[in-house]
Amino acid sequence: MDGHGHGGPGDPSETAASFLNTVLPGATADGGVLPNPPHVLSNTNHDALLTYSYQLYDLLQHPSGPLPRPEFAQDVYRTQLLPLLNSLKTLRRGDIATLLLLACVHHALGDYQSSINASQEILAIDPHCAEAMYNIGTSTRALGLEHEPEAFSWWWKAFQARPTYWDAIDNILTLLIPPSPLFGPEASAIPRALEVCAYVQQHIFDAQGNFIRPIPPSDLHRLQRVLCTAGSIKGSTTGSAGSVVFENLRAIEVAFRSPLPQSDSGPIGLRDIILSICIAGYVVYSESGGLVPDSISQFLPPHSIDVWQTVRGSADILLKSLIQEGGGTLPFILLLPHQTTRILTVLFPSSSGVLPAICTQDSSTPALQLPPEAIRHQTNLATSTALLALAKQYQEAAQGAIPVPGLEHVTSTGQSLALLLYYLALGLFPSPSTFNNMGIILTAVTSARNYSDTVIGDRILTGLVLAKIYYEAGLKIDPNHPHLLTNLGSLIKDQGRIDVSIQYYRKAIATKPDFDIALANLANAIKDEGRPWEAIEYYIRALDVNPRQPEALCGLVSSLCATCNWRGLGGLESSHVGVDEQGNLSSSGLPGYLENMMRVCSDQAELGYTENRDLPLDTTYWLSKIACTYERGLSEEETRHWATLLTLCDRLPEGGIRLNRGGFLLRLIDWIQPRLQRRWYVTSYGKVHSVDSPVVPLSNPSDYLCDRLRPPQTMTPPVVPALLPFNTFSHPLSTRVIRLITHRHAMRISYASAIQPWIPSRIYPPPPPPVGGVLRIGYVSNDINNHPLSHLMQSVFGLHNRESFQVFVYATSPWDGSPFRAKIATEVHRFVDVSTWTPQSILDDITKNQIHILVNLGGYTKGARNDLFAARPCPLQIQLVGYASTLSAGWCDYLVCDPIACPPELCASEHWRNSMRSSESLTKTDNWLDLGADLDPESTTDAWLYSEKFIYMPHSFMVTDHKQSFPAEIALTGQQTPVSASTLWDLEEFSRAEMRLSIFPQLPHDFIIFANFNQGIFSTWLKILARVPHSILWLLRFPPAGEQNLLRTARLWAGEEVASRVQFTDVAPKEIHIARGRVPDLFLDTVECNAHTTAADVLWSGTPILTWPKHKHKMCSRVAASMAYATGFGDQMVVNSAQEYEDRAVQLATEVHWHTIQGADGRVHVRPQGDLMTLRRNIILNRNTMPLFDTLRWTRNLEKGFREAWRRWVEGTQYEMSDEWKESQGPEKESGCIWVKDNDPIVVVSPELATP
Structure with a gap:
């Protein structure tokens, strides 16, 4: 209510009676009017009484402290203020100030009709009194919501009478802006709201933005609200960001204007x-x-x-x-x-x-x-x-x-x-x-x-x-601010303090239980701590709030798969099978979490084509940097080619080819910098493979040649899909989807590395030529502990030829106390625990140690340090063993693999050669952003996957250490001297029978044991069990939460009888795990992602595996086939379809028959026979000589690959379209891959001789 304010502060203890006794001696305040009021009141006394009345009203409306009791104000209004005002009204009829305050007091007492009557009296005297109109509207609204339209009309009249009536303006805008109680959620009243804002501004500003009338300091914030409201309305209804800027700018600059009359008080831009x-x-x-x-x-x-x-x-x-x-x-x-x-x-x-x-x-x-x-x-x-x-x-x-x-x-x-x-x-x-x-x-x-x-x-x-x-x-x-808690938690999590981040996420959720981002982040942190079964609840809660939350969808799918809880996953078209919400098998393409995840990831991928669209791209600058990669500079033709490419990137026409501009610039930087590093080497030392003694540089390149390229400061971090590269292993994704996901993550890493404030202004210098031909190899790993990678690689470091290689190992995680690190550390030239070092310190050490080849043993696995590789400290950077797929990164030159795991046509450089040979240029939409043979990972083709070139190992890229770590013959015979094949086989059979009995004491001897220690294509395994009645499926409780999920699924899909033959045991220590690997008759491999270390463990134990390399483009689905062929018996263990997989397992199992023998100790044993047993015997009797377990042979072959990669780099033939490559007549002209040849003989006992 508006009383047209008089007066200022007063004292509530000063009653009306005491004041009246001062002004009118003898007067009292009891009743509706003063008793015996004077017939005439002087102007002075009238004004004093009215001022007092306003002071008392204001003081009780806005007390400076607590009132004596809740009803105190009401009592004072009723017993003191109302009688006084009624008397003043009687004494001086038609006084608008008295009537305004009387209306306010009636309203405060809840007598709304009397308040309206008082205001109507005012309008009878002054029809243009805006305060009276406003008060009528306010009291009318207080009568009930049904009176709101009438109240609005009175406020509108007040606004028309006075365009700067701020209280009326506030009420009007509240009712006009949706969702409003008067006009509902629709935006039909929005134009009228804009009219209000415009009308106000017309009465305050002239055309140049100067004030027409002064705005009291107390009202400035009311004007600012109108301006901000206008901007907000225009922005939400028209999408005009310019309008938002204009209106909010005006709201800001009116506060910046100086009140000094001599100053320039006009608008500030x-x-x-x-x-x-x-x-x-x-x-x-x-x-x-x-x-x-x-x-x-x-x-x-x-x-x-x-x-x-x-x-x-x-x-x-x-x-x-x-x-x-x-x-x-x-x-x-x-x-x-x-x-x-x-x-x-x-x-x-x-x-x-x-x-x-x-x-x-x-x-x-x-x-x-x-x-x-x-x-x-x-x-x-x-x-x-x-x-x-x-x-x-x-x-x-x-x-x-x-x-x-x-x-x-x-x-x-x-x-x-x-x-x-x-x-x-x-x-x-x-x-x-x-x-x-x-x-x-x-x-x-x-x-x-x-x-x-x-x-x-x-x-x-x-x-x-x-x-x-x-x-x-x-x-x-x-x-308790949930967003601050969540963001600080994420920052702390990125620093590796997951336990602390969980506390912040939990506190955020306690404050805001439906905060989907905090729920998803908490779930991710719990999953990262190895408890996916606990994370599921929080992922689902996040998706209940936001069904398209990317991190929650990807995390939920990962956690459900990790715990074998497939209900509601649905299925992709490429998976051929789906699982509905009840857990039933259904057709492919079934809607569910999988399909939703891929749709959201696709949307995220599309963001790459909208972000960083206006990055500056100075064609002249980038041409000059590209020219630096050639000693001779660019030819006219090359200049035209690069200029055309850069111009297209800078001025891509609307509706043209989609361009990830930020990604392209990062690719270009990653393409230029290693070539500059090589040019630095050639300028300093020449094309020298090695030297007899240390040398000093012949000359130093210019600063401009060695300048480190950086992304523009205006570039925002590249958006990455929520699906992590490692999680692509589990799903039947297309070639392009896998390539794009990994590439986007690679670009984020390139960006993060390039923007570090400590990164040198020059590229890292190349090492000098190897003295005496001794190459310095640096291995970087987070897993030099009790981890499968160390299990497999532990002897490789020490088996390197020390006369040709110096080995440096950078362990990026602290020691866990296991013996693996101690063994590795004592067998290399230099072992460094850099777990507490800064990235800058690690890179400085790498360059100080003059590493020629840096080997990435992590890829996109947890804890990997790809940031070190993105800084490009070394001439050659190679990915090995730790991650079975592409990195799609310009900071990885080679992937160590084999032709089975990675078919050559899936390599970008080989695809480029094949296209060149056939004279079939790629369509412009696919090849216009290619950097020569370095093809654009963003292209739409599914024809290739790997951006790296290959170092092809002659047998299998997988390395093993079982021959050194778990010498089976010594364990069986208890002696160092060799025994005959028949004796060894007998001992193996007896040992296997005893261990089988210890693990499955109730299992009849004629039952076939199918095993898998990494759950996977469960429906096919259940079909195999159903077709082989005397069989069980042996699985591990890994994780423990998976057991009940799998048993429930088995009952649903195959019935109670088959489900009863799915049996679980606990995970065992490594030594026991290897030993009991001999117990199964046949190991059934998973398909989307094969067993890696487990398959090697099982094969060393003598147990045959059955694997299906389902996807040509997924290295992780071809690893077991690679290992199987490296035994020499791969054709008996590798199949080509799901049906062949099932039929082969059934065939091998049903052909087994038993006969009784008496051992040397007099005990009687039942010995199985058949093709499966023949295959087992062949594996066991050949495991010490087959390439798969020959670690020394593997290491020597790897060294050949390293040596050839160094030669190509020094000579410049590694880079297609370089002058050196064009003139080359070596193998690199025909293939960018390095095909390592193994000339050492392989001794494998023939199947005939090995048959019992």
Whole structure:
């Protein structure tokens, strides 16, 4: 209610009676009117009584402290104020001020009709009284919701009578903006709301934006709300970001205008505001040890500075300097939270940091008078809100999508501009959400700065360090803010502190139980700790809130598969089978989590074609860097080719080919830098493979030649699909989908490496030529512990020929106390535990040790350090064993594999050669972004997968160590001397029978044991069990939660009898696991992702495997076939279809028959016979000589591959289309792959001789 306010503060203890006794001696306040009121009241006394009445009303409406009792105000209104006002009304009829307050008191007492009557009396006197109209509307609304249309009409009349009636405007806009209680959720009233905002502005601003009428400081925040509302409406209804910018800018600049009459108080443009914030930011930055670039420091005088005057006088020069410093955009200025308030004092020194527009000036002094705290608070909040709305637009918009008035020619403004606006918003009104948004921006900032003060001393502040500081500062305001808790938890999780991140996620969920991002992050953290069965609940809760949450979908599918809980997964078209919500088998393409996951991942992949669309691409600069890769420079034809490519990337026509511009630039950087590194080598040493003694460089290349290329500062981090590369192993995905997922992750790693503040400005120098031909090999692994990789690789490091190779091992995880690391560490030239080192320190050590070939043993497995490889410290970088697929990365040169695991036509360089030979150029939509034989992973083709070239091992790329670690003959015979084949076989049979009895004591001897220690194609296994009645399927409880899920599924799919023959045992230690691997009759391999280490373990134990290399393009589905063929008996263990898999298992099992023999100890044994037993005997009697278990042979073959890769790199023939490659007559001309030849004889006992 509006009483047309009189007066100021008063004292509630001063009653009406005491005041009346002062003004009218003897008067009392009892009843509806004063008893015996005077017939005439002087103007002085009338005004005093009315002023008192207003003071008393205001004081009770806004008490400075608690009232004596809840009903105190009502009693005072009824017994004191109402009688007084009725008397005043009688004494001076038609006094509008008295009637206005009388209407307010009636409303406060709940007597709405009397309030309306009082206001109607006013309108009878003054039909244009806006306060009376407003009060009628307010009291009418209080009568009930059904009266809201009538209330609206009265407020509208008040607004028409006075266009700056802010209370009426607020009520009107509330009812007009959807969802409104009057007009519902529809936007039909939106045009009328815009009319209100426009009408207000027409009565406040002229065409140039100057004020037509003064706005009192107390009302400025009301005007700002109207402006922000107009921007919000226009942005939501028209999608016009420009309108949002314009309206919020006006809301900001009205607060920045000076109240001084001699000042230029006209509108301030966004350009001046932004440049002023930049200058103020640099002033504050320099005060804490920040080094200001020389081009900027000239605008920072050593003493007091009028920022606005500096900007107005040098705006164009200043802007040019800032854009140059920012690399095409505004620079990132890194400040701590407490420094944001200092920006305000630099911007507004005459008002001590208070917004000038709410200050006033007393004619007696030139100093500005600061406003009351309430006005300052309201205006700060409104201005901060406008700044946040503006910042949010630039933070969330695509690069360059929203032009900045006055900065139209700037390439990009998004994140750095948003950060500047956030600084100012935070200085005005700190809020948890602002701290959160700033933290989000800072996590992607690539800059760093020195910081120095007397409290914390000197330190380096990176974007990530600052993000953590801002998150923590926000939590000091609101310790339960769910977004801050979640984002800080994710930042901590990225630092490897998963247990701490879980605490933050749980706290966020406790505050906001339906926060899908926190739920998904918590589930991911729990899964990463090895408890996928616990994670499922949180994934499902996240999807209940947001069914298309990418991380939740991918994590849920992964966790369900890990626990063999397939209900609701559905199925992809390529999987040929699906599982419905009840767990029943169904046709392929069944809707479910799998299909939803792939749809969401596809949507994420599409984002790559919309992000970074306006990155600067200086064709001249990039041409010059490409030319540096050639000693002779570029020919005219090459220049035209590259210029055309770069121009197309820079000016891609609308509706043309989709371009991942950021990905292309990162690919180009990864393509150029290794070639520059080789040119550095050739310039310094020549094309020298080795030297007899250490040499010094012949000459040093220019700085320009060795400059490290960096992505533009305006580039945002590449979006990566939520499906991790490693998880593609489990699903029947297409070639392109796998390639694209891995490539996008590779580009994110390339980007993260390139933007590190510590990365050298020059590329890493190449090592000098190997002295005496001794190549230095560096192995990098997170798994040099009790891990399958160490089980397989433990002897390789020591078996390297020390006369030709020096081996360095970089262990990136701490020691777990197991013996594997100790063995490896004692057998290499240098072993370094770098688990606590910074990436910079590790890379410095690699270059200091002059490593020629760096070997990646992790790929995309957990804990892998691909960031080290992305920095390109070494000439040759090779992927080996740890990850069975492509990395799709320019920082991996070779993949060690074999032709069975990786068919040659799936290699990009081989696909390119085949296309060249057949003279069939790829379609323009597929090959226009190819970099020679380095094909574009974004292309739509499914014809190739691997961006790496291959080092083809002659037998199997899988290495084993069983021959050294688990010498079976010694375990069987108990002696070092060899025994005959028949004796060895007899001992094996007896040992196997005893172990079988110990594990399955109730199992009849004539039962076939099918085994798999990694659950997989379960429906086929159940069919095999049904067709072989005397058989069981032996599985491990890994994880334990999988057992009940599998048994339930078995009952559902095959019935109770078959399900009863699925038996589980616990996971055993490695030694026991190897020993009991001989117990099964046949090991049934999984299909989408084969057994790797387990298959090697089982084959060493003598048990045949049955495997189906289902996918030509999935290395992980072909590993077991590779190993099977390396035994010499692969044709008996490898099949080509699901039906052949089932039939072969049944055939081998049903052909087994038994006969009784008496052992040398007199005991009687039942011995099985048949093809399956013959195959087992052949494996056992040949395992010491077959290539699969010949670790020394494998190591020597690997060395041949390393040596050939070094030769090709030195000579330049590794790179297709180089001058050296064109002139080459070597094997690399025909194939980019290195085909290692094994000339050592292989001794395998023939099947006939091995038959018992």
